[in-house]
Amino acid sequence: MALTKAISKLRTLSLPLRFESNRVSASLGYSAVNNLPRVHCKRQNHTFRVEAPVSYDQGSRLEVQIPRWPQALNFPYVWLRDHCYCERCYNSKTFQKMHDIYDIALNIQPLKVTAGEDELTITWDDGHISTYDYKFLWQNNFEGRQYSQKSKKELWTGTTFPSADQTTVPLGDIVGQGKGLKKLVNSIIKFGVGFISEVPPTVEATQSAIEEVCIVKKTFFGEMWAFTANLEHSDTAYSTEYIGAHTDTTYFRQASRIQAFHCLQPSAEGGETLLVDGFNVANQFQHLHPNGYKFLSSKPIPSEYIEEGRHHLSLDYILKHDPVTQELTQFRYNIHDRAPLSSIPLHGIEDFYAHYHNLTKLVRMEKNEHWVKLEPGTIVLIDNWRVMHGRAAYSGNRIMGGCYLDEDDFASKARILNVL
Ligand SMILES: [Fe+2]
Ligand SMILES: [Zn+2]
The missing domain is CATH 3.60.130.10 (Clavaminate synthase-like)
Structure with a gap:
């Protein structure tokens, strides 16, 4: 019952579900407190807990949410294409990007997106295939870093100088x-x-x-x-x-x-x-x-x-x-x-x-x-x-x-x- 309610709420978000995730029906999680489906919606940055990775096309961006992320992230497709680390795009011996950023169309679109268990796979309109580890996606964007960067500094005075x-x-x-x-x-x-x-x-x-x-x-x-x-x-x-x-x-x-x-x-x-x-x-x-x-x-x-x-x-x-x-x-x-x-x-x-x-x-x-x-x-x-x-x-x-x-x-x- 609760799940049905949540799915209808999801429909009211009117997300263009151009790419079906393999488990959209399981995409709504439950609150640990009251076991109700968790759907949060603000106009721009709607956040909801999921039980399995999901992704939604948002025009020029791909919204991705995985269970351990506290919020969904909207990756512009141009960012995703630029962050392909496949062997054609990245030289893992010199640790340098190999592709020419000027070759990436600013309005690049994917043909297919699969939000798998451990990684996201995108087939681009020129046939190039990119895969992204979720950890990489989380750690290498502005919003993700805001969560993970905690100061390791401990301040002291004359009396609290470390031993x-x-x-x-x-x-x-x-x-x-x-x-x-x-x-x-x-x-x-x-x-x-x-x-x-x-x-x-x-x-x-x-x-x-x-x-x-x-x-x-x-x-x-x-x-x-x-x-x-x-x-x-x-x-x-x-x-x-x-x-x-x-x-x-x-x-x-x-x-x-x-x-x-x-x-x-x-x-x-x-x-x-x-x-x-x-x-x-x-x-x-x-x-x-x-x-x-x-x-x-x-x-x-x-x-x-x-x-x-x-x-x-x-x-x-x-x-x-x-x-x-x-x-x-x-x-x-x-x-x-x-x-x-x-x-x-x-x-x-x-x-x-x-x-x-x-x-x-x-x-x-x-x-x-x-x-x-x-x-x-x-x-x-x-x-x-x-x-x-x-x-x-x-x-x-x-x-x-x-x-x-x-x-x-x-x-x-x-x-x-x-x-x-
Ligand atoms: Fe000095
Ligand atoms: Zn590539």
């Missing part, structure tokens, strides 16, 4: 792409920091440990650097002064993704490292100052680095977001590397300073600060797109070694390890 057993991996566990590498990279993705312990305190050993993650980024600082207070570069890092929380290389068009530090020789006194979770600061800022958050997310400011024979300049937002998901992807904060503020009209300048002032207040709040004394033997890897670093003033002959890793190389490794 060593969550963040630290001994060198022996990552050598030769060992199992510990996944834990290390996952810690960097999740907390913005990861530590490698039991590393000999030399530049060479530091480099080979870090290269288990990815190749070292070459900048004008070199690849591996070991700095002491000699002002070799025109940067406060090369002094003994206190340095407040900041992110590095805001003056590059793409800031270094990871900053690695290894204290090769500790200072006699002071020199503790400061870590502040920029994403947590951004969260607090958005909550307390929503207008400020919007302003610093949408008004780019210039940053620069100048020394003899060199002038780097970038123009970017302090708070950067994913253009599709709108998720915060980068926190860029460096008060010293700000260039003359010519990117904001004069009438908006007071607003900028007020918002930047409010943000700075949160950056400097004691509750957000985590201080750590880096010792020879332990490398810290910091997500420079999220976690700010700084250091206490020090005396004595401290030697800090380290390097940068590039976003593209680090993210590639994170994907290979399935933590991104």
